[in-house]
Every structure is written in structure tokens, then in C-alpha cells.
Amino acid sequence: MGCTAADVVAALRAAAEVVREHRDELVRLDQAIGDGDHGENLKRGFTALLSRLDAEEPASPGKVLKLVATTLISTVGGAAGPLYGTAFLRASAAVGDAAELDRDAVARALQGALDGVVARGKAVVGDKTMVDALTPAVTAAASVDGSVAAVLSAAAAAAAEGAESTVPMVARKGRASYLGERSAGHLDPGARSTALLLRAFADAAAKA
Amino acid sequence: MKKIINDPETVVQDALRGMQAAHSDLLTVHHDPAVVVRADAPVRGKVAIISGGGSGHEPLHGGFVGRGMLDAACPGAVFTSPTPDQVLDAVARTDGGAGALLIVKNYTGDVLNFETAGEMAESEVRSVVIDDDVAVKDSLYTAGRRGVGGTVLLEKIVGAAADRGADLAACEALASRVIGSVRSMGLALSACTVPHVGSPSFELADDEMEIGIGIHGEPGRQRVPAGSATEMVTALLDPILEDLPFASGDRVLLFTNSMGGTPLIELYLAHGIAEQLLADRGITVERRLVGPYITSLEMQGMSLTLLKLDDEMVELWDAPVHTPALRWGV
Numbered sequence: 001m002g003c004t005a006a007d008v009v010a011a012l013r014a015a016a017e018v019v020r021e022h023r024d025e026l027v028r029l030d031q032a033i034g035d036g037d038h039g040e041n042l043k044r045g046f047t048a049l050l051s052r053l054d055a056e057e058p059a060s061p062g063k064v065l066k067l068v069a070t071t072l073i074s075t076v077g078g079a080a081g082p083l084y085g086t087a088f089l090r091a092s093a094a095v096g097d098a099a100e101l102d103r104d105a106v107a108r109a110l111q112g113a114l115d116g117v118v119a120r121g122k123a124v125v126g127d128k129t130m131v132d133a134l135t136p137a138v139t140a141a142a143s144v145d146g147s148v149a150a151v152l153s154a155a156a157a158a159a160a161e162g163a164e165s166t167v168p169m170v171a172r173k174g175r176a177s178y179l180g181e182r183s184a185g186h187l188d189p190g191a192r193s194t195a196l197l198l199r200a201f202a203d204a205a206a207k208a
Numbered sequence: 209m210k211k212i213i214n215d216p217e218t219v220v221q222d223a224l225r226g227m228q229a230a231h232s233d234l235l236t237v238h239h240d241p242a243v244v245v246r247a248d249a250p251v252r253g254k255v256a257i258i259s260g261g262g263s264g265h266e267p268l269h270g271g272f273v274g275r276g277m278l279d280a281a282c283p284g285a286v287f288t289s290p291t292p293d294q295v296l297d298a299v300a301r302t303d304g305g306a307g308a309l310l311i312v313k314n315y316t317g318d319v320l321n322f323e324t325a326g327e328m329a330e331s332e333v334r335s336v337v338i339d340d341d342v343a344v345k346d347s348l349y350t351a352g353r354r355g356v357g358g359t360v361l362l363e364k365i366v367g368a369a370a371d372r373g374a375d376l377a378a379c380e381a382l383a384s385r386v387i388g389s390v391r392s393m394g395l396a397l398s399a400c401t402v403p404h405v406g407s408p409s410f411e412l413a414d415d416e417m418e419i420g421i422g423i424h425g426e427p428g429r430q431r432v433p434a435g436s437a438t439e440m441v442t443a444l445l446d447p448i449l450e451d452l453p454f455a456s457g458d459r460v461l462l463f464t465n466s467m468g469g470t471p472l473i474e475l476y477l478a479h480g481i482a483e484q485l486l487a488d489r490g491i492t493v494e495r496r497l498v499g500p501y502i503t504s505l506e507m508q509g510m511s512l513t514l515l516k517l518d519d520e521m522v523e524l525w526d527a528p529v530h531t532p533a534l535r536w537g538v
Contacts (some may be wrong), residue, residue, distance in 0.1 A: 031405065031407075031409060031410075034411070035287050035288075035424040035425060036402055036404075036425070037285070037287055040405075041285070041286070041288055044285070073291065073293075073324065074241070074293040075293050077262075077285055077289050077290060077291050077321065078233075078284075078289055079315075079316040080317075080321075081289075081291055081315040081317070081321060082292070082317075082320035082321055082323075082324050083320065085324075086324075120320060120324075121320070148502040172350065173316065173351055175422075175424070176314045176342075178350060178354070178429075179428070180350075
């Protein structure tokens with residue numbers, strides 16, 4: 001069974017709720033090694049997304065993902081706005097106009113998202129960024145058998161591990177990199193938010 | 209947290225409304241998306257000079273909108289870069305047919321958002337990235353040096369060139385020359401509190417200072433005991449002088465900046481020390497700027513910026529400017 005536009009919208013509404021719940025945690029993580037705006041910025045973006053989803057129901061999963069991209073680009077700011085925006089834009093392009101997404105399409109969307117983030121932010125694994133969560137998620141998604149829910153569940157688990165792996169890293173991108181060695185010992189807020197979003201998508205898919 | 213605000217969520221737009229009320233002769237504030245535009249924009253045939261960045265650094269950038277400096281400023285949320293739609297709106301409102309130059313401070317978010325806007329813009333747009341902060345040392349393993357105090361000098365000098373009719377390529381070349389000749393460093397005696405966060409961005413003991421801070425409440429490179437004013441000025445000036453490097457016989461502009469919470473009496477004291485230390489090294493201070501021009505909310509602290517001058521830069525620095533924060537020659 002594939003994933004319809006309505007399923008994608010439901011997953012995004014769930015993600016918005018998760019972002020709201022974890023806003024303070026993301027602020028604290030970002031205060032430790034950045035400038036403390038990540039939680040607030042994401043919350044602003046996903047709140048704006050909710051009102052856009054209330055106003056219009058895009059016809060295909062790809063169009064929903066594109067609406068996410070344009071909304072996040074114009075409301076989030078910081079580095080996360082263009083990075084998440086580009087991720088959703090490339091995910092949208094990867095799935096095209098299909099009315100339903102099967103497991104392969106979801107894996108392609110994740111790969112597209114990673115490619116977009118890397119193209120825009122030029123980070124590699126080990127730089128202590130969202131790439132450290134997204135890269136293992138894409139690998140896990142491509143290698144697991146089963147339903148869309150199974151793919152997303154594997155991706156979410158790998159992203160959570162990937163996010164944890166950023167704790168000992170010394171940041172080489174973004175504001176945390178100004179701290180040099182002092183950035184080690186902290187969870188990267190971008191990697192954490194990526195893991196949270198994927199967990200929200202996986203939980204929504206399991207319920208669908 | 210004690211601040212003169214009604215609602216942390218609307219600080220920026222509330223402040224912009226006050227700015228509009230205070231300076232309606234010089235600028236117009238647009239909302240959704242938020243853009244501060246000079247009152248007589250677009251100026252036909254003139255290159256539009258546009259900048260922007262997170263709010264909380266006032267008067268940067270909105271306070272520099274007006275004749276001889278910026279055509280538009282894009283204010284983001286506090287310490288958060290503006291979004292591409294703000295930049296696109298600024299370009300559309302100010303392009304007088306000669307294109308637009310975007311002045312971007314080197315922070316990951318600012319660069320990504322301005323870059324995205326530049327790709328989407330329909331006008332001819334070029335951008336320059338300023339990265340004058342010598343506190344960030346190893347640029348291969350970081351996001352690179354930050355844009356700090358040099359931004360103010362860059363906006364003034366390039367704004368003057370555009371006002372005199374320099375074309376887009378000339379403005380871009382001049383901007384690159386200024387960026388290559390300017391260096392800064394800052395220190396903090398206290399952290400600042402971002403309104404929507406509500407608690408200080410880092411903790412400093414009563415007898416500590418943080419050297420090499422940026423302008424977003426991010427910690428610096430080194431925490432040391434707070435010494436005398438002379439020790440503080442030396443701690444900032446030495447790395448700046450070594451970096452470019454500046455040498456005996458150089459002519460410079462010295463910009464002594466308050467991070468927001470340091471009063472002018474301390475700032476003038478520090479400026480006097482810096483002038484003396486430069487004179488001791490045979491460096492001629494030909495122009496000065498002293499005051500809170502690129503701040504970090506209520507942070508106590510200061511930054512020093514040195515720009516190596518040539519005749520053209522001196523002439524452009526002296527050229528008329530009429531903005532809320534800088535005004536002379538008019």
C-alpha cells in the first residue's frame with residue numbers, strides 16, 4: 001500500500017507537533033554550541049506550514065513536499081531554512097507527480113533530500129551537522145525490505161544513531177565550528193531535529 | 209529576563225514600527241516580508257546596495273538605510289538570517305535599473321539565504337561576503353571568518369560609491385578591496401539574552417571576559433580573567449595587527465564599537481588607548497568611528513576594527529551620508 005498526499009499531510013502535521021514539543025530542547029542544544037535559535041526557527045516554520053496546509057490540500061505527495069519546501073525557505077531563516085527547504089524541494093523532485101509513494105519512492109525522496117542538503121550546505125559526514133543523521137538514514141532506507149512504514153522506521157532508527165554520533169565530534173560547519181574543540185561533547189541540534197522529523201514520519205506511517 | 213518588550217514573538221516587527229515612526233523622512237518599513245527601504249527608492253540608474261541579517265545588532269542594518277549607504281535592509285528574527293523572499297522583495301523595491309549588490313556577512317545561514325535569493329532574483333544581482341573577524345582562526349575547518357565590525361565601514365564606503373554613480377562591477381570590485389583591507393576582533397564582559405530564549409546565551413563569572421566573541425551571543429575562543437582596559441585593548445589589537453598585517457606607515461580607519469551594553473565613557477577610554485598603541489607602532493589613524501554601531505543586544509563588551517585606507521576610501525568615507533545612525537555632509 002502506498003502513501004497518498006493525505007498520508008504525507010498527516011505525517012507533516014505529526015512532525016509539526018513533534019517540533020513544537022521539542023522546541024525548548026532544540027533551543028538548549030543550539031545555545032550550547034550555536035546561537036540558540038534552531039528550536040524557535042523550526043517551530044515558526046512548521047507553524048506556518050500548518051496554516052498553509054489548512055488553507056490548501058495539494059493534489060499529490062510531490063506537491064505537498066514542494067509546499068513544505070517553499071514554506072520553510074520563506075519562514076525559517078538561519079541555515080536550517082534553506083537546508084530543510086532544499087531537502088524537501090529535492091525530495092519533491094525525486095517523487096515527481098506520482099499519486100502514491102511506494103517504498104522505493106520514499107527511499108528516493110530521502111536520497112534526494114540528502115543530495116539537496118549536501119549541495120546547499122557542502123557538509124560531509126563527520127562535520128557535526130544534519131548530514132550525520134540523514135546519511136545513515138538514507139543508507140538504511142535503501143537496504144531494508146518491506147513497506148513504507150518499515151523503510152521510514154529503519155531510516156528513523158539510523159538517524160537517531162547518527163545524531164548521537166555527533167556528540168563527540170568537533171564541528172566543521174555552521175556556527176558551532178567557531179568553538180573548535182569546545183564543540184565536542186554536545187549533540188548537534190540540526191542532526192537532532194532531522195532525527196526527530198524522521199521519527200515523526202515513521203510513527204505516522206506506522207499508524208496509517 | 210527584564211526587557212522593554214511586549215511579546216518576545218513580535219519584538220522585531222514592533223521595533224520596526226517604531227523605527228518607521230522615528231525616521232519616516234529617511235525610510236519606509238514594509239511588513240510581510242519585512243524590508244526597510246530608503247524613502248526615495250528606487251533611485252533611477254543607481255546600483256542598489258542591499259544588506260541584511262539577524263536583528264539584535266541595531267543600528268545595523270536598518271539604521272544605515274538612506275542616502276549614501278544602503279538602499280534596503282532585510283531584518284531577520286533576532287540573531288537569525290533573513291529569508292530569501294525578504295531579499296527578493298528588497299531587490300524588487302530598490303533596483304533602479306543598474307542592478308543590486310548584496311552585502312552578506314559570513315554566517316552559514318546568511319550566506320545560504322542570500323545565495324538562494326540571488327539564484328531566484330530577476331534583476332542583475334551580485335553579492336559580496338564580508339569575513340573580517342580574526343578571532344576565527346582555522347578557516348579550513350570552520351564555516352570561515354565571521355562578518356563583524358568591518359560590515360559598517362563596507363556599507364558606508366560602497367554606499368558612497370554607488371551614490372556617485374559607480375556601476376555594479378565597480379561597486380563589487382570596491383567591496384572586495386575593502387573586505388581585503390579590514391580586520392576586527394571583539395570581547396565580551398557579559399552575555400546577552402535573546403528575547404524568545406529568555407536566558408543568557410553563556411555564563412561569565414564576575415571576573416572573566418570572553419575574547420573573540422561574535423555578534424550573536426555565541427561564545428568566543430578563549431575565556432580569561434578580565435584585566436585592565438589596556439590589557440583588553442591590546443588583546444584585541446595585537447591579533448588584528450598581525451593578521452593583515454598592518455605595519456608602520458599604514459593609514460587606517462579605527463572603529464571602536466560597543467556591543468550594546470558598554471557605555472560611551474568606557475568606549476572612549478578604550479579608543480584613546482587604541483589610538484596611542486597605534487601611534488606607538490607608527491600607524492596613522494586618519495579616520496575614526498566610535499559608538500554602538502554593530503551590537504549584540506545588551507551585551508557588555510567591545511570590538512575594534514581597522515581598515516587600511518587609500519585615497520579613494522578616505523574620499524568615499526567622507527562623502528555625504530544621511531541615515532538614522534550615520535549622518536554627515538548633508
